[in-house]
Amino acid sequence: MKKSKVKVRICLGTACFVQGGADLLLYNDFVDPAILAECEIEGCSCLDECKVGNGSAPYVSINDKVYSGVNQDMFCKLLAEAVKNA
Amino acid sequence: MLELNNQYTLMKRKIDTEVLKCFFDDTLVEQADRLPFEIIPKTRTPFRCCIYKERAMVRYRIMALAGINIERDDDEEKPLSEYISEVMEEDKPPLPLLTTIITGCSGCPKSQYRISDGCRGCFARPCMSNCPKDAIVFINGQAHIQEDRCIRCGKCMEVCPFHAVVHIPVPCEEACPVDAVTKNEQGFVEIEHDKCIGCGKCVRSCPFGAIVERSGLFPVLKMLKRGEKVVAMIAPAIEGQFPGTLEQLKAAIIKAGFQDVVEVAEGAETTAINEANELYKKISENEGFMTTSCCPSYMELVDIHIPYLKTRRSDALSPMGYTAKLVREKYPDCRSVFIGPCLAKKVEAAKRYRNDIDGVITFAELASIFVAKGIDVREMEAASLGDTSSFGDCREFAVSSGVAACVMRRFKEEGKSPRIMPINGLDKKTVRLMKTWEKRAPEADLVEVMACEGGCIAGPGTIVKPALALKLRNAAKTARPAAK
Numbered sequence: 001m002k003k004s005k006v007k008v009r010i011c012l013g014t015a016c017f018v019q020g021g022a023d024l025l026l027y028n029d030f031v032d033p034a035i036l037a038e039c040e041i042e043g044c045s046c047l048d049e050c051k052v053g054n055g056s057a058p059y060v061s062i063n064d065k066v067y068s069g070v071n072q073d074m075f076c077k078l079l080a081e082a083v084k085n086a
Numbered sequence: 087m088l089e090l091n092n093q094y095t096l097m098k099r100k101i102d103t104e105v106l107k108c109f110f111d112d113t114l115v116e117q118a119d120r121l122p123f124e125i126i127p128k129t130r131t132p133f134r135c136c137i138y139k140e141r142a143m144v145r146y147r148i149m150a151l152a153g154i155n156i157e158r159d160d161d162e163e164k165p166l167s168e169y170i171s172e173v174m175e176e177d178k179p180p181l182p183l184l185t186t187i188i189t190g191c192s193g194c195p196k197s198q199y200r201i202s203d204g205c206r207g208c209f210a211r212p213c214m215s216n217c218p219k220d221a222i223v224f225i226n227g228q229a230h231i232q233e234d235r236c237i238r239c240g241k242c243m244e245v246c247p248f249h250a251v252v253h254i255p256v257p258c259e260e261a262c263p264v265d266a267v268t269k270n271e272q273g274f275v276e277i278e279h280d281k282c283i284g285c286g287k288c289v290r291s292c293p294f295g296a297i298v299e300r301s302g303l304f305p306v307l308k309m310l311k312r313g314e315k316v317v318a319m320i321a322p323a324i325e326g327q328f329p330g331t332l333e334q335l336k337a338a339i340i341k342a343g344f345q346d347v348v349e350v351a352e353g354a355e356t357t358a359i360n361e362a363n364e365l366y367k368k369i370s371e372n373e374g375f376m377t378t379s380c381c382p383s384y385m386e387l388v389d390i391h392i393p394y395l396k397t398r399r400s401d402a403l404s405p406m407g408y409t410a411k412l413v414r415e416k417y418p419d420c421r422s423v424f425i426g427p428c429l430a431k432k433v434e435a436a437k438r439y440r441n442d443i444d445g446v447i448t449f450a451e452l453a454s455i456f457v458a459k460g461i462d463v464r465e466m467e468a469a470s471l472g473d474t475s476s477f478g479d480c481r482e483f484a485v486s487s488g489v490a491a492c493v494m495r496r497f498k499e500e501g502k503s504p505r506i507m508p509i510n511g512l513d514k515k516t517v518r519l520m521k522t523w524e525k526r527a528p529e530a531d532l533v534e535v536m537a538c539e540g541g542c543i544a545g546p547g548t549i550v551k552p553a554l555a556l557k558l559r560n561a562a563k564t565a566r567p568a569a570k
Contacts, residue, residue: 012330014453014461014463017550018328020096022550022551025554026553026557045464
């Protein structure tokens with residue numbers, strides 16, 4: 001059975017973008033290529049999480065679960081975990 | 087220099103956004119004294135010694151954002167709200183550009199080289215053999231540096247196979263290309279403003295945030311609030327700094343309250359044409375090399391430190407200068423504000439274009455306006471940029487070697503092929519090199535000088551890392567239909 005890829009969406013709302021979200025777009029430079037191969041990463045419009053008020057930018061959604069305050073290091077760990085559990 | 091992605095930048099963005107939110111709600115004067123407490127709550131685990139010092143630093147950061155000369159006007163007893171009301175009444179003069187926050191300065195010890203425990207006391211001892219001052223001795227099988235002999239050349243560090251030699255610099259002093267940052271008698275940071283070229287490298291290198299720029303944001307915000315017509319001149323480096331397209335960005339800037347948006351690339355075209363003509367003349371008449379004139383930090387460097395180059399730099403105005411003139415003609419009843427990645431542009435505007443340019447802000451400051459107003463660039467309806475076919479390529483002014491490329495595209499060939507030399511980033515070494523040109527001319531006809539390594543896209547007022555900015559810019563370039 002073919003495993004489905006992990007769906008990753010990086011919030012590209014202006015608030016997320018300027019508060020560190022942009023750095024995540026360089027994922028080719030800092031995520032393990034073996035993990036990247038199992039993921040489908042795209043930028044997306046504002047996830048509207050910032051308007052709810054909990055957590056902090058930048059937000060990332062992985063298989064429709066939203067994470068807040070994601071930095072590069074956390075991004076790697078989240079992806080690795082998601083790939084393992086897929 | 088510090089990597090752009092760090093806690094201090096994130097904190098700065100947060101403070102700026104919170105201040106602007108209050109500004110747009112008309113509550114800044116009342117809220118000002120509360121802001122440090124809201125930004126640094128009791129529950130925070132501090133990165134500095136305690137939350138009280140962090141709050142004090144937030145207070146200073148807000149003062150710098152309001153344009154206050156902290157060095158001169160700091161009064162610890164005076165509430166922040168009083169400072170803010172003053173700024174609301176009257177704009178502060180734009181110069182000097184930088185100011186220091188002594189409270190934040192860690193008073194770093196003198197720059198030094200040290201040998202760590204990683205030293206294995208090897209047989210080859212390259213550190214000892216390569217030290218020009220015989221400063222290395224071996225005690226108990228490990229190398230030691232004799233401080234009184236060491237001249238801090240760093241040779242031992244280069245040659246140690248175990249990377250056992252560490253260099254502990256004073257980041258601000260190390261970063262300053264012209265030695266304008268020094269220590270006072272108490273060992274705290276001091277800027278010699280008459281030597282400063284405004285490159286902003288010290289601001290970016292201090293991991294304690296003890297050197298800040300006095301922002302020019304408030305005068306601009308006040309213009310917008312009074313409902314004045316303000317035209318935004320956006321520097322070529324803006325592409326790649328925000329999500330979405332340039333067209334959407336234009337729409338977002340207009341939504342933020344600006345009357346219209348003009349690309350500085352339009353003025354850059356005139357700069358490129360004039361520099362191409364001048365270069366042609368210089369080569370035909372065998373007058374020797376010419377340098378570009380668009381980098382304001384380089385202009386200051388020449389004016390203050392290398393007067394010989396005054397005759398060498400091009401007479402063309404900077405792209406900002408020509409664009410300001412365009413705006414004056416097209417919108418005679420409007421004010422103009424330059425939005426760029428650069429701190430030295432504030433110096434240039436204040437010294438050369440006092441009557442033509444009414445304000446200078448950075449991309450990062452524009453971003454906080456967007457965030458405070460809840461404007462999402464990527465969701466905006468695209469606004470037309472008009473016909474950009476003649477100057478579209480001049481957006482490359484923002485990247486190292488880009489200016490020279492634009493000049494060359496406008497150069498009348500006729501069998502001449504000028505030699506080009508880019509100075510990609512000013513530091514102590516390149517400044518030393520440029521000083522030697524008086525005696526020994528560089529092997530080039532056109533020298534392109536950019537103070538920031540990588541070009542304006544790596545400037546101190548940028549938002550994203552240069553690598554990403556390049557990636558986004560290239561993607562935008564391919565997406566743009568039929569651009570030259």
